[in-house]
Amino acid sequence: xxxxxxxxxxxxxxxxxxxxxxxxxxxxxxxxxxxxxxxxxxxxxxxxxxxxxxxxxxxxxxxxxxxxxxxxxxxxxxxxxxxxxxxxxxxxxxxxxxxxxxxxxxxxxxxxxxxxxxxxxxxxxxxxxxxxxxxxxxxxxxxxxxxxxxxxxxxxxxxxxxxxxxxxxxxxxxxxxxxxxxxxxxxxxxxxxxxxxxxxxxxxxxxxxxxxxxxxxxxxxxxxxxxxxxxxxxxxxxxxxxxxxxxxxxxxxxxxxxxxxxxxxxxxxxxxxxxxxxxxxxxxxxxxxxxxxxxxxxxxxxxxxxxxxxxxxxxxxxxxxxxxxxxxxxxxxxxxxxxxxxxxxxxxx
Ligand code: SF4
Numbered sequence: 422x423x424x425x426x427x428x429x430x431x432x433x434x435x436x437x438x439x440x441x442x443x444x445x446x447x448x449x450x451x452x453x454x455x456x457x458x459x460x461x462x463x464x465x466x467x468x469x470x471x472x473x474x475x476x477x478x479x480x481x482x483x484x485x486x487x488x489x490x491x492x493x494x495x496x497x498x499x500x501x502x503x504x505x506x507x508x509x510x511x512x513x514x515x516x517x518x519x520x521x522x523x524x525x526x527x528x529x530x531x532x533x534x535x536x537x538x539x540x541x542x543x544x545x546x547x548x549x550x551x552x553x554x555x556x557x558x559x560x561x562x563x564x565x566x567x568x569x570x571x572x573x574x575x576x577x578x579x580x581x582x583x584x585x586x587x588x589x590x591x592x593x594x595x596x597x598x599x600x601x602x603x604x605x606x607x608x609x610x611x612x613x614x615x616x617x618x619x620x621x622x623x624x625x626x627x628x629x630x631x632x633x634x635x636x637x638x639x640x641x642x643x644x645x646x647x648x649x650x651x652x653x654x655x656x657x658x659x660x661x662x663x664x665x666x667x668x669x670x671x672x673x674x675x676x677x678x679x680x681x682x683x684x685x686x687x688x689x690x691x692x693x694x695x696x697x698x699x700x701x702x703x704x705x706x707x708x709x710x711x712x713x714x715x716x717x718x719x720x721x722x723x724x725x726x727x728x729x730x731x732x733x734x735x736x737x738x739x740x741x742x743x744x745x746x747x748x749x750x751x752x753x754x755x756x757x758x759x760x761x762x763x764x765x766x767x768x769x770x
Contacts, residue, residue: 422570422630424585426592429600435624436603439610441466444473449598451525451550452483458545459506459537463719466609472501484523486514495679495754502757504679509537527551540586549598556589557601558582561608567641568612571630576641612637649717653688654725658711658762659703661732664743665766667753675718680753682762683741688726698730706733714761727762 440446443466445457456476460469476497480486486494489511498507513535517525526532528551532543544557556562563576566585574581594600607625612618617638620626631637659666659682668683670676685697691710698705711727736743744753746769755763 422572424566424570424588424592425628426594428569428625428628429592429594431624431628432603432607433594433596433599436599436606440602440606441610444470444477446602449550451527451546452486453477454550455525455538455542455546456510458542459510460501462506462542463503464501468501472497483514483517483525486511487518492752492754496752499754500757500760504676504754504756506537512536513538525550528553529555545601548601552596552598554590554593554597556586556593557605558586558589559605561614562589562604564614564641565604565608565612568618568631568637569625569629571634571636571640573636573640573642575644577644647720649720649722651722651724652686654684654686654723655689655694655697656682656684656725656727656759656762657694657698658682658727658729658765659732659736659741660730660766661736661743664745665749666736666741666743667749667755668741675721676756676758680755682755682759684725688724689728691728694728701739702737703730703732704734705730707731711762711765716758716761718758723758725758725761729765 443457445453447453457469457473460473460476479497480489480494491511494507494511495504498504501507516535517523521531525546526535527547529543529547532538532546533540538546541557541559544555547553547555548557560576563582563585566572566588567574567576570588572581572585576582576585607623608614610619611623618632620629620632620637623629623632626632629637631640657666666683667680670679670681672678683701689697691708694708695705698708707730709729711729714725714727716723716725746766749755
């Protein structure tokens with residue numbers, strides 16, 4: 422079954438009456454739409470709100486972002502995860518200023534040339550901010566389309582995704598920006614991902630093949646996901662003279678170039694931890710085991726053992742930096758993977 426243009430009007434009416442008031446919907450400024458779409462990738466709306474407002478207050482224009490120091494935009498992103506998003510956002514802002522005269526490009530095709538912008542984000546910005554008739558297809562939209570058309574093909578298959586995108590192209594109404602947002606909104610609020618869709622509240626129920634066939638809740642079909650790799654790690658919260666040691670991660674790979682608490686890529690027993698510390702020339706006066714913690718990335722899970730270590734002598738001269746809790750709070754972006762271990766000093770931060 423193909424997607425019907427009959428969904429457009431009820432969807433737009435429902436959106437005009439039910440759209441959530443969100444800070445990035447205040448206007449259709451392309452910079453705001455773009456930043457919000459990047460923040461919303463893999464992050465919940467509620468979590469994004471405060472980050473978005475802070476980001477806009479500090480870097481209100483694409484020129485401000487292009488001119489910002491790395492530590493400034495990383496700090497604004499601290500805790501949101503997937504830091505390559507903000508690095509690309511900055512790279513793209515520089516591109517906009519150097520190659521596009523400071524004007525964000527107005528078409529899907531040009532937006533795709535900017536760092537970190539894929540088909541979905543280009544579609545969202547081009548349609549919402551510039552009214553270009555292109556769809557914005559993400560996982561939410563694929564789920565709604567699969568259910569509306571009772572499509573049991575796996576939406577993880579690029580051919581299926583391309584076909585659903587083509588079906589959307591065929592029915593896009595004039596107010597394409599509102600339509601794309603309405604599809605996303607219905608996917609977030611009514612045709613929800615986990616658990617049964619709220620069909621009784623849906624303005625598209627009379628047009629929904631999946632609901633009528635009683636198969637909507639088990640759609641969309643997805644190919645089985647690969648299991649994540651478990652990586653054991655040991656994290657050290659090292660204290661000396663009221664300061665904390667930080668280490669900069671390598672330029673490539675997971676959490677590239679971000680600050681972290683020093684540690685080892687293995688689970689160390691207290692005895693092994695003492696050996697590891699002496700190999701780094703750390704004289705520990707006290708070593709306390711902290712509560713283990715887990716952090717889940719897209720393909721990897723860190724299972725972390727932690728130690729709180731008070732140094733008894735001058736720290737070694739190596740590539741660690743020593744910062745006060747206030748400096749950590751104000752100037753260093755520490756990924757949320759390490760947050761659990763900062764609880765031990767939360768009253769200082
Ligand atoms: Fe989703 Fe139910 Fe609406 Fe169909 S009727 S689009 S399954 S919420």
